Amino acid sequence: MARPSKPLISRAAAVAASIEIIDSEGLDAFSLPRLAKHIGVRAPSLYHHFSDKSAILAAVARQIAGAGNLPRRKPGPDWPEFFVTLSMNLRRSILKHRNAAPILLQYLPRDLLIGTYEDTARFLEESGVPAHLHVQILDGMERLTLGAVLTEAMRKPSTKSTIFPNVDPESQPLLSKALAANEMTSRQLFEEMIRSFLHGVVRNENVAITDAAPSDNVKISAN
Template sequence: MARPKTASLTAEAVVQTAIELIGEHGLEGFSMPKLAAALDVRTPSIYHYFANRDALLEAVARTVATPDAPPAVPDGGDWTDYLIGQSVALRRAIVAHPHCGPLLIRFMPRDNMFGEYEQMCRFLAASGVPAALHVHIVDGLTALTMGAAILVENAADYADSGQGPSPDTESHPELRRALDTIEGTTADELFESYLRTFLDGVLRRA
């Protein structure tokens, strides 16, 4: 790992290096002295940007939970497609850093929560979705996305075309038959189908 000069140290560099170290060694192997060594600085230099370890880990969680390229707000498009695109992008961003996933449970970014929820409710209202459904949609999508991201794998990984282990037919015949029905489906596609099922259910109840 390249070591930046002290003069070029920034909060963003500290966070990105922390993400790399956690990815390499896990949370258990992460420490502020190790981070300082990777940055080629003394440990107190890090505290110039972050008051303590928890403050840094909170910044790590916020960065990991921010997709690089969130979908653009559609102009007159289907609101369900937009929300599902957002959720898929968020899950993909978190899954890319599996060792950081547990941080989202402890350090769920909440500083902009009301602002983000307000923006989402305005979008739903402008799309003609009744206010009575807004909390169900926003809360439900958040719970599904965070849960699916922290679990990392889903059933698509256990199909023959997936990256995880696959059950054999003799020991698990019904599970094997069920997995065969999603053969060739990617983890993102399967997750998207979960979201559509959830949204369809919310709309049917309305």
């Protein structure tokens, strides 16, 4: 069947409907016929906006990961908090759509997490971060954030006591003790992991500067 000469739906509506199906019925339930039925059109109408199913899934990944994730940023000594907020926003969006986690793993464009690389490198430079640390920060942020969030999304939601599930106090007394002593939620643990990584990069750089030129060191600020 030939597709209609004019689109019967918008691209945004098709993406939103795709997310609704995946959220409520799971990724296995998603197909072009199922999507078309959900929005009341015939499947050929979808080809006005998407070449195939993969193109729709890629748009879903961008929508989930990109919607409202970029916080306002102003270069300065507290630059790590921009990345912390960015990661927290992405985590919240992905966990809202847990069934879509495999889609993001496969289709998420690498530059979507941090915006354009050039703009982010400029932000780091204007914040006083040396250029030789930019790749380490940007690559590390993507790996940490996506790896941690997608892993969390594919597990059942946890409480402080079930971060490590099925722990036996008799055979695993130390881990049980650690869980009992832990006061952080999964969200707080994630936030501190991101912050620790960024401050660790700064700390290591300052140590290297101090070791190389103790009389002329200029420390990077990360307040």
